[in-house]
């Protein structure tokens with residue numbers, strides 16, 4: 625029976641249970657917070673993370689996959705505290721989240737050197753905690769496949785090939801990055817069924833999505849509530865059309881919610897959450913999206929496929 629690494633150690637895939645495939649209990653910039661800690665409210669961050677973890681547990685979630693990486697302030701000790709306190713399982717990644725920029729310490733290392741960093745974490749653990757990542761994260765966004773982005777994708781691919789760990793690639797459908805990312809993985813010989821192209825649900829272009837699915841990857845319909853990228857009704861219509869075309873066994877649903885996010889000053893963040901993305905939360909799926917999808921024809925089997933079976937297959941291989 626395949627196992628999956630969690631912050632509490634390896635578990636049998638069958639123990640994953642109902643899983644949110646893409647949520648963040650804290651998203652901040654580790655460099656900024658290390659240098660300017662007065663900008664951050666540690667106690668508030670902890671309370672927000674714990675409240676969200678307890679809330680999703682209340683909706684029957686046993687596992688949250690937290691695809692944080694370098695530049696998203698991945699912190700294995702923090703995630704473990706959240707998991708322990710809320711009695712849920714959290715699955716972490718190795719990898720780099722950047723749309724282009726790399727510090728000199730990484731800009732001057734080639735694909736294999738970057739891959740070795742990921743492999744080291746997969747074998748030895750993250751940040752001297754002994755907690756091991758279950759997958760590899762990389763990203764492409766508006767700047768597209770820049771030389772740095774390509775190098776990180778090739779490094780992720782090589783680390784995946786060496787360790788058998790799956791890949792999650794942040795994508796930007798509006799820039800058409802998904803097929804380009806899959807092209808790089810194919811060139812590196814990665815089995816496409818080990819790759820998840822995150823944020824595919826930011827598009828309601830069924831041609832784009834089916835073209836991507838034809839490469840053999842998984843897709844993340846994972847930003848429910850982020851109306852700034854695509855409103856909920858468009859997300860629902862797209863998901864239902866894909867279910868009708870038989871893709872329940874290729875998709876994940878999630879919210880990419882961040883219990884804390886430092887991309888804007890705190891007061892601006894509060895304004896944006898209230899006005900631009902009022903529905904965005906770690907429980908929006910349960911409170912609104914899933915009931916609506918069920919009313920419009922999604923079956924319990926399809927929901928279980930997306931939230932229970934697919935996580936097992938993507939993470940467990």
Ligand SMILES: [Zn+2]
Pocket residue numbers: 646648691880
């Ligand atoms: Zn994310």
